[in-house]
Amino acid sequence: MSNITLEQARKVVDAAIKKSEELGVKMNIAVVDAGTNLVAFNKMDDAWLGSIDISQKKARTARYFNMDTGEIGKLSQPGGSLYNIEHSNNGLITFPGGVVIKDGSGNIIGAVGVSGSTVEDDHAVASAGASAL
Amino acid sequence: MSNITLEQARKVVDAAIKKSEELGVKMNIAVVDAGTNLVAFNKMDDAWLGSIDISQKKARTARYFNMDTGEIGKLSQPGGSLYNIEHSNNGLITFPGGVVIKDGSGNIIGAVGVSGSTVEDDHAVASAGASAL
Amino acid sequence: MSNITLEQARKVVDAAIKKSEELGVKMNIAVVDAGTNLVAFNKMDDAWLGSIDISQKKARTARYFNMDTGEIGKLSQPGGSLYNIEHSNNGLITFPGGVVIKDGSGNIIGAVGVSGSTVEDDHAVASAGASAL
Amino acid sequence: MSNITLEQARKVVDAAIKKSEELGVKMNIAVVDAGTNLVAFNKMDDAWLGSIDISQKKARTARYFNMDTGEIGKLSQPGGSLYNIEHSNNGLITFPGGVVIKDGSGNIIGAVGVSGSTVEDDHAVASAGASAL
Numbered sequence: 001m002s003n004i005t006l007e008q009a010r011k012v013v014d015a016a017i018k019k020s021e022e023l024g025v026k027m028n029i030a031v032v033d034a035g036t037n038l039v040a041f042n043k044m045d046d047a048w049l050g051s052i053d054i055s056q057k058k059a060r061t062a063r064y065f066n067m068d069t070g071e072i073g074k075l076s077q078p079g080g081s082l083y084n085i086e087h088s089n090n091g092l093i094t095f096p097g098g099v100v101i102k103d104g105s106g107n108i109i110g111a112v113g114v115s116g117s118t119v120e121d122d123h124a125v126a127s128a129g130a131s132a133l
Numbered sequence: 134m135s136n137i138t139l140e141q142a143r144k145v146v147d148a149a150i151k152k153s154e155e156l157g158v159k160m161n162i163a164v165v166d167a168g169t170n171l172v173a174f175n176k177m178d179d180a181w182l183g184s185i186d187i188s189q190k191k192a193r194t195a196r197y198f199n200m201d202t203g204e205i206g207k208l209s210q211p212g213g214s215l216y217n218i219e220h221s222n223n224g225l226i227t228f229p230g231g232v233v234i235k236d237g238s239g240n241i242i243g244a245v246g247v248s249g250s251t252v253e254d255d256h257a258v259a260s261a262g263a264s265a266l
Numbered sequence: 267m268s269n270i271t272l273e274q275a276r277k278v279v280d281a282a283i284k285k286s287e288e289l290g291v292k293m294n295i296a297v298v299d300a301g302t303n304l305v306a307f308n309k310m311d312d313a314w315l316g317s318i319d320i321s322q323k324k325a326r327t328a329r330y331f332n333m334d335t336g337e338i339g340k341l342s343q344p345g346g347s348l349y350n351i352e353h354s355n356n357g358l359i360t361f362p363g364g365v366v367i368k369d370g371s372g373n374i375i376g377a378v379g380v381s382g383s384t385v386e387d388d389h390a391v392a393s394a395g396a397s398a399l
Numbered sequence: 400m401s402n403i404t405l406e407q408a409r410k411v412v413d414a415a416i417k418k419s420e421e422l423g424v425k426m427n428i429a430v431v432d433a434g435t436n437l438v439a440f441n442k443m444d445d446a447w448l449g450s451i452d453i454s455q456k457k458a459r460t461a462r463y464f465n466m467d468t469g470e471i472g473k474l475s476q477p478g479g480s481l482y483n484i485e486h487s488n489n490g491l492i493t494f495p496g497g498v499v500i501k502d503g504s505g506n507i508i509g510a511v512g513v514s515g516s517t518v519e520d521d522h523a524v525a526s527a528g529a530s531a532l
Contacts, residue, residue, distance in 0.1 A: 005444050033442075038451050041440035045404050048196025049169055052437050054221045062239045078211045091220040138311050168434015173320050174307040178271050185304050254292075315435055316463025320487045344477045357486040385480045 002103055003033050003045060008133055009040035012101060012112050015132035020116075027116035027125055028055040031101070034109055036060045041062035044116070047093045051115035057091055058098030058113030058126070064089060066108055069098030070123065097122030099130045135236055136166050137243035139266055145234060145245050148265030152258045153177060153249075160249035160258055161188040164234070167242055169193045177249070184248035190224055191231030191246030191259075192220035197222060199241055203232030203256065230255030232263045268369055269299050270376035271385060275306035278367060278378050281398035285391045286310060286382075293382035293391055294321040297367070300375055302326045310382070315318055317381035323357055324364030324379030324392075332374055335364030336389065363388030365396045401502055402432050402510035407532055408439035411500060411511050414531030418524045419443060419515075426515035426524055427454040430500070433508055435459045443515070450514035456490055457497030457512030457525075463488060464509055468497030469522065496521030496530045 004012075009031040020027045026047035031040045036059075043052055061069045073094035075082040086092045099107040101110040114126040137145075142164040146194040153160045159180035164173045169192075176185060194202045195200040206227035219225045234243045247259040277296040286293040292313035297306045304325075309318055319358075329334045339360035341348040350359045362385040367376045380392040403411075408430040425446035430439045433530045435458075442451060460468045472493035474481040485491045495518040500509045513525040 006441055010441070035448070037442070037448050038440060039442045041437060042405060042409070043436070043438045048198050049434075049436050050194070050222050050225070054218070057221055073216060075243060077216065084217075086217040086220045094217060095215055139308060143308070145308075166434070168432070170309070170315050170434060171307060171308045174304060175272060175276070176303070176305045182301070182303050208426060314464050316460070316488050316491070320484070323487055339482060343482065350483075352483040352486045359487060360483060361481055 001090060002107040002109045003035070004031065004101060006039060009012040009110070011042050011132045012129040013042050015045035016112065016114060016125050016129035017042065017044065023052050023121055023124065025121050025125070027114050028052050029125070029129065030055040030059045030095060030113045032059040032063055032111050034063070036063050039110065047116045054115040055097070057093040057115040058115060059111045060089070060113070061092045062098035062100050062113065063092060063108070063111035066090070066100055068096065069094055070096035070119070095119050097126050099123070099126040101130045103133065134242040135242045137164065137172055137234060142243070144265045145262040146173050147174050149245065149247060149258050149262035150175065152175065152261035156250070156254055156257065158250040158254050158258070160247050160255070161171050161185050162258070162262065163188040163192045163237070163246045165192040165196055165244050167196070169196050172243065181248045186207035187248035188230070188246040190226040191248060192244045193222070193246070194225045194227060195231035195233050195246065196241070197225070199233055201229065201256070203229035203252070212243040218229060228252050230259050230261055232256070234263045234266060236266065268373040268375045269295065269301070270305060270367060272305060274378070277398045278395040279306050279308050282310065282378065282391050282395035283310065285394035286304060289387055290391070291383040291387050291391070293380050294318050295391070295395065296325045296365070296369060296379045297359040298325040298329055300329070300369050302323045302329050305376065313382045320359050320381040321344050321363070321379040323359040324381060325390050326355070326379070327358045328364035328379065329374070329377035332366055334362065334389070335360055336385070338364035363391070363392050365392040367396045367399060369399065401506040401508045402434070403430065403438060403453045403500060405438060408509070410531045411528040412439050412441050415511065415513060415524050415528035416441065416443065418527035422516070422520055422523065424516040424520050424524070426513050426521070427451050428524070428528065429454040429458045431458040431462055431510050433462070435462050438509065446515045453492050453514035454496070454512040456492040458510045458515060459488070459512070460491045460493060461497035461499050461512065462510035463491070465499055467495065467522070468493055469495035469518070479530070494518050496525050498522070498525040500529045500532060502532065
């Protein structure tokens with residue numbers, strides 16, 4: 001298993017913060033490794049307190065299923081095939097803002113979760129973070 | 134970060150109780166500080182037991198995202214952008230009754246959560262509490 | 267079942283605060299009813315954050331077994347008859363600071379838990395609170 | 400209440416990593432704010448996975464009671480005045496490695512928790528982190 005290093009995780013966080021500053025938003029940013037364990041976390045000043053947990057849950061949710069969190073959310077709606085999957089794994093977050101992180105060879109080495117603004121901003125910041133490697 | 138004092142929190146609780154008595158309802162009233170820690174709580178006689186926890190979760194939810202809990206609930210519906218956000222932070226309550234508390238300068242210093250009647254009454258009582266400062 | 271009223275619970279809290287001020291300590295004070303449900307809580311300014319939970323657990327522990335929390339702690343030591351009873355009920359606190367509250371007829375109507383200083387101070391403040399009725 | 404900024408928290412983490420490298424150890428390092436909310440976290444490569452949670456619990460425990468975690472551990476032993484306090488607050492860690500963080504005026508603005516080696520190393524790294532401000 002390829003696994004994200006702390007050096008890589010910090011690059012992801014810093015790229016996410018840079019993107020947040022460009023957008024004028026205050027974010028919580030979490031990076032987990034290939035085993036869904038937390039590697040790095042930063043809470044920007046005045047970012048929502050409730051997003052500390054959400055950013056970590058987004059990162060884990062993305063790695064749990066190797067897809068953007070928003071994709072899972074499409075399937076977890078009432079009547080959907082994964083209805084209420086959020087009850088598993090001590091709580092999933094299935095709206096956008098969680099994105100897998102790949103190395104240069106395309107192997108998934110972790111995931112980043114971002115929370116603190118609209119889900120569009122959250123996803124844009126997470127994507128900017130994941131693209132830093 | 135400005136933080137609510139016990140003296141202020143007790144004023145919030147007393148104003149909420151006064152409003153509850155005017156409305157003829159029995160409420161649970163919780164006040165948390167800027168860090169979401171509980172500062173004061175009162176359960177009116179014969180208020181719902183299940184609302185002890187709900188009032189505290191409403192107060193924390195309001196401070197977690199710096200908005201009325203009912204605003205979050207509009208976005209967490211099926212198909213909404215924050216669907217099932219309630220699974221985060223050991224359980225959010227996203228219907229009305231949680232309101233942030235500001236000091237005279239407009240700084241958020243805590244939040245109040247009220248539960249025990251209709252969500253309209255809950256919100257009215259919480260607002261009366263928050264307005265006491 | 268006789269049960270403590272909010273008016274009585276507030277008298278307990280105020281007596282506990284008065285005693286805390288006399289001792290020069292900062293306390294968290296929780297009152298539960300005969301069913302172990304929270305009725306009133308106050309956190310004095312600058313009291314320990316970790317004692318918010320402990321004060322509530324002390325109050326519940328006292329009512330769970332109808333005795334001072336310190337009495338249970340004597341039995342929960344290694345080799346004791348109630349070794350590690352603290353694992354039950356989502357966590358007990360079995361050192362001093364939790365005291366049952368009785369009405370004028372000697373009926374147990376609730377309990378008070380206090381945390382924020384030495385266990386001797388905690389117990390003295392809890393006892394002052396319970397004696398207010 | 401004064402509160403640690405992200406810039407300060409990152410200085411604490413970086414100083415802790417530098418000390419860890421000097422000692423030749425692999426650490427998990429967590430920084431919480433004055434309200435015990437997570438602000439920054441780094442897991443050094445190959446640091447123990449079980450220490451991700453422990454470092455965060457140490458940081459919170461230090462701030463919960465405004466003292467080094469090891470001081471609490473002396474009192475929570477069998478027969479001690481705070482025996483089994485670890486059952487509170489969703490789990491405390493009371494051996495060394497958690498240290499409060501103060502600003503230049505002596506105000507507590509947060510805490511740092513370190514886990515990954517002996518408790519002596521954990522404490523030394525946490526202290527180096529806290530001293531960076």
